[in-house]
Amino acid sequence: MPEAAASFRTASQMSESTVFRTPGETHLGVGAVRMVGPIARRCGARALLVTGARSAKASGALDAVSESLQEAGVEVVLYDRVGREPTLGMVDEARQLARESACDLIIGLGGGSPIDAAKAVAGLFFSPRPTAAHFEGRVSLPDKTLPWIAIPTTAGAGAEATPNSVLINEETKVKKSIRSWAWLAKAAIVDPALTVACPKSVTAASGMDAFTQAVESYTSRHATPLTEGISLRAALEIARGLPRAWEDGGDIEARTAVAWGATMAGIALANARLGAVHGLAHPVGTLCGLPHGLACGILLPAVIEFNLDVAAPKYARLARELGAAGETSSTEAAARAFLAYVRELNARLGVPASLGEAGLTREMIDEIVEQTLPSQSLAANPKPASREDLRAILLAQLE
Ligand SMILES: [Fe+2]
Structure with a gap:
């Protein structure tokens, strides 16, 4: 398993102690x-x-x-x-x-x-x-x-x-x-039964928020062995349940899988932070009038592509866990398969393929970039993103 060693932690980071915190108690299940x-x-x-x-x-x-x-x-x-x-x-x-x-x-x-x-x-x-x-x-x-x-x-x-x-x-x-x-x-x-009444649009947007949070906490600079395990399993549960929960809101098994994944992703991000999608999603959501989760879903493939050279081993691991790439495929091919998997997941859920389709205009870009730069999420992204990088990511959304 070549990706097992694919950590972004440097030797000095590895020697620092970390802390892991969760709510006092977590009750999860129907009823x-x-x-x-x-x-x-x-x-x-x-x-x-x-x-x-x-x-x-x-x-x-x-x-x-x-x-x-x-x-x-x-x-x-x-x-x-x-x-x-x-x-x-x-x-x-x-x-x-x-x-x-x-x-x-x-x-x-x-x-x-x-x-x-x-x-x-x-x-x-x-x-x-x-x-x-x-x-x-x-x-x-x-x-x-x-x-x-x-x-x-x-x-x-x-x-x-x-x-x-x-x-x-x-x-x-x-x-x-x-x-x-x-x-x-x-x-x-x-209680997954409380999510059964969510309409398709809310199921898609909140589900893609959760999936993005699983992925970004997994690739975060602050991820630890403890959070990585949770992030990975969260991504798996969400990917397994979300398309089914979207197709049939009453599918309680699918709703339960997504509920597990969303809470696990929350626990992971609380301790490992997120990445550039979340840095961008707040100003994008506000300026374009988009639900947060939808902004996340649309931006996720663009940020994966940007991070690919640095985070390929982790994306490859995700692809293998999700069954999107075989064990024998190269790291690069598997990472690309993960990118394709995310695009496909968005398409299945009716998430627009670009922000241009969702209200982004050229005039908004500078403001979004300035609001993104100080974000803690951006600082946790596995690959540093400059002002110009962010502009390029957003400009590509208009094409
Ligand atoms: Fe989020």
Whole structure:
């Protein structure tokens, strides 16, 4: 297995100790949502339940969570105004409601957006400053946080397993994350049955976010033997389940595979970080008005191609695990087979082949590049990417 030795860690990096962290507990499986009441009871008596305006209600997820909390004797205060992107204003509003209602616990229910909002509400509960002050890095984060529980209803972002909250400044449209290890969830409750109601477009976008996160955490400069194993298996579970879950949303076996993969990718990225796709995807998503996962899916083949000379052994390993290349093929051929596999996966899920088809214009490119350059994700990419490299990647998307 030639790729086994394909590590990007230098000798000095290998001698540095690393740390690996996950949520306090992770419950994963059909019916896991029933665990929320008993877990919440251990953390507090009154929970602020942070969710979106519609999908958690329509799918029955909100009822299932509320019922379990009620049975356990936990009071619920509802904040259901999180939109597609969690804004600083929403976090401020929810923090205030949590304080006024004397909540001692936060629960995030929904896609990545309500979960990231809930995470920030818990993390900043004890801060007297507006969320913007922390977002801009002007003041340090409070030492104390409220406990919080994550219950995803999409299989994608992996936000239930990460210590960062991706927020958007509604005025400047800048999107970035606040990150603190203290912000990891007390519990992640991942119930694949809650994802059954996801429409095809959400299944594709969130699934490609998860797949990209598995791949980028695997090839990250900060990957360790511990995270690499998780990333690899995450990619496999997502690739196995996603096309089936997309074709038949009610296929609970496929939904379960994707749920495992998405949470595992979240655990891997929390500890290993990501790469250039995620560096670019935030400004691309904001400027083109694209869902994050869709931006990731479209950009992934372009970044794989850019990284190919440096990361070929890892892409080859992925191709072999996924059955896209044989054991005897050369590293380069197998890495190219992985690139073809990703393009094919996108095509099967109806993901556009380029950003040009999805709203990118030449005028947006400089702004995207400037916003990408300081990103921590970009810094973790296996191959350093300069301003000119990023411009070239984006320009090629217009062809
Ligand atoms: Fe992502």
